Amino acid sequence: MSFNTFGRVFRFTTWGESHGPALGAVVDGCPPGLALSEGDLQPFLDKRRPGTSRFTTQRQEPDQVRILSGVFEGRTTGTPISLMIENMDQRSKDYSEVAQAYRPGHADYAYDAKYGFRDYRGGGRSSARETAARVAAAGVARLVIPEVRIRAWVEAIGGDEINPENFDANEIDRNPFFCPDAAAAMRWEALIDAARKAGSSLGAVIA
Known part of the structure; x- marks a missing residue:
């Protein structure tokens, strides 16, 4: 399957599924010597975190990001930066009926038609949950090009x-x-x- 990796010079690959034990991203192309901590990334994840109002999914996820590699003594090393976010509130049994029917407004049918397979537990890779990994990786990108703002x-x-x-x-x-x-x-x-x-x-x- 494609479209898991974004970028060329600065690039990242997301991994994990909505109802797996965790999801995350591997960031490559980040120069060495930049100050980086989990605290630098957490505000962005807090902003997209689910369950913060009645208008979002009620899934309660703390979305605490962990840096597993690529940082030493608070500075990037220039090697791949691995980021992980644990899934804490996945309730797969809530999706038993979805296994027999496609949800309108979701990627269930398109994913099945394209790949011949789908993870009905919240959509797997096609779940909006995957964007948490993108947000974490984008937090690293903000350090590389701090003068760029996207609104x-x-x-x-x-x-x-x-x-x-x-x-x-x-x-x-x-x-x-x-x-x-x-x-x-x-x-x-x-x-x-x-x-x-x-x-x-x-x-x-x-x-």
Whole structure:
């Protein structure tokens, strides 16, 4: 299977599954001598950690990252940096019904059609859980190119778009939707609650 490795000069490969014992990434191409600790990476993982509001998955994961290699006495050595995040709250029995049916809005069918195999326990490699490893690796990348900033936000949910005149970059981290429009974020709360009660789901647009 492909698409587990990203980048060329600076690159990382993610590993692990949603319901395996752990997942992580191996970062290669990081220059030596950069100050790096688990504490440098943890804030990014805390930001994406599940179970922080009623609008995210209720899976409770501490997402504590461990650096297993590539760092000595607080500095990168220039060798591969191995990062690991343990899975602590995987409940595979909750997915027994999913073994017999594809979930709409997930990669279940596409994964099965492409590879002829799927891990129905939360989606395996196709689970959003895999992004925790990407976030940890990206934390290392921030050290290599600290002057580069990437900004993203949710532009619309269920067809309800933000008002560009209300755009406030400082608002993005103040609500569970990473929305730069405070008024839209309030509307989305009611929109998502209604969809949940109806047993439905909503699409979104990320900018």
